[in-house]
Amino acid sequence: MKKDYSLWSLFTKGLKHNEGWDPAWRSADPKPSYNVVIVGAGGHGLATAYYLAKEHGVRDIAVIEKGYLGGGNTARNTTIVRSNYLWDEATMLYEHALKLWEGLTEDLNFNVMFSQRGVFNLGHTLQDMRDIERRVNANVLNGIDAQMLDTAEVKRMIPILNTSKNARYPVLGASYQPRAGVARHDAVAWGFARAASKYGVDIVENCEVIGMDLAGGRIQGLQTSRGFIRAERVGCVASGHSSVLAKMAGIRLPIDSHPLQAFVSESMKPVLDTIVMSNAVHGYASQSDKGELVIGAGIDHYTSYTQRGSPHIIEHTAAAIIELFPIFSRVRMNRQWGGIVDTTPDACPIISKTKVKGLYFNCGWGTGGFKATPGSGNVFAHTIAKDDPHPLNKAFSLDRFSTGHLIDEHGAAAVAH
Amino acid sequence: MFVLFCPHCQEKREEEEFGYGGEAFRVRPSTPDTVDDETWGDYLFMRSNPKGWNWELWSHATGCRKFFVVKRNTATNAIAGSWTLAEGRKVYDAEGGAQ
Ligand SMILES: Cc1cc2nc3c(=O)[nH]c(=O)nc-3n(C[C@H](O)[C@H](O)[C@H](O)COP(=O)(O)OP(=O)(O)OC[C@H]3O[C@@H](n4cnc5c(N)ncnc54)[C@H](O)[C@@H]3O)c2cc1C
């Protein structure tokens, strides 16, 4: 049993030059069989394992990962957390996650550095403003802390934003969600890994799923690069690679995999204490605790698994950010990267049972699933443990693509992230 | 970033000139009124989304504005060729369809 982190442990380990900290989690070798195997050690997969153990008493669990823990989109995203979506189903799911974020550091005994610094979604045209107002009204009816701000109020809260009437993208106003924020992405993966590991969950890295054994319409186990692993139930949480896994079980998903890029600047003194997003110009920015500007771009339109996007996408976003924040024009950028995101036709996730008994999928989070990490794991754990969806993810089942009950968050949800 | 060859213009141009049109040669059910919801949903929404060679549609959006087909590897962005729809169909069929 790992000892809890505390002020006291920080002090005593500090006296010993911070030597002698135990590894945060146990990297395991795969056993021949498990009750539940989760495929993908990103935030969502690890959270699923944690809640399966904590809330549903499942003990015999493995999380298997083809690369290293948290090496997927979990550690490639711009960490924006918010719940100001348009439709009831989506709002409730993301709000469930936001409530869990608010207590996550204590729950996991791991500082995930969740910082509720608020998010602004800017409007640049009259139509933008109408859409924003509609969304804010919907949010308020759902009990979400959403507000409409006019140009002067936005300027007062973000002095460096270009709100001049002559701006290339005039700011007519914004929606504002004060409880939105950012979190330390690595810490989220590490925190869930550590907390799951404490419950005896095996975290198996460098173990790629390459095939699935089915018999009688049931999952029997997984062929992996480290041998066959028998499993009663399997939950796939593989973001951009979900279609590849689904194919192994003969399942088709309504998913396209696209590169999504982001970039960060050199560290600077604090200039931006909140998150600014603009759907119309495909750009959003915040400043990390290290002082870097964290800037996210839009997706590349073609499908790809290459984990790198085209430069013109970045160029477009950089140009828009400089129009919004002229003060950033000479900031030097340090790093740029891409992740493969799993987009769906209605920009909403799939958290679902499948036609194969014992096989579940949690995917389709696309450009915006980091914010959902704890909520997603929480309801997916319920779905697997009970073989029945949690009330919050019932509407996100795969069958909505034949019944037609899509939850159209495209465009409606302020911006894609 | 890659360069695509437009078989209509007979020109190699940068990716920015083109629009992506998704999976090529998908077949619309011939009797939409009578197929069941699953079949129709499959046609509307489900995608192969392969990691590897992909037969896909592109349009020369800021050029001749015509559609053509490309065989591209989604894991590497390597491009095997581009053809007009009719020519591409022949190559696709000769290969036995999408793998
Ligand atoms: C540039 C960028 C910016 C983003 N910005 C935001 C944002 O601001 N806010 C927000 O909410 N979301 C954002 N997102 C989206 C967010 O990152 C994802 O939706 C979320 O992190 C998905 O988490 P995950 O745990 O499901 O996926 P991942 O962290 O990708 O985990 C999936 C894991 O599955 C593993 N895997 C895949 N195939 C196999 C296999 N065959 N066998 C074993 N393991 C396998 C992968 O290696 C990977 O580690 C952004 C994404 C990107 C790329």
Ligand SMILES: [Zn+2]
């Ligand atoms: Zn052309």
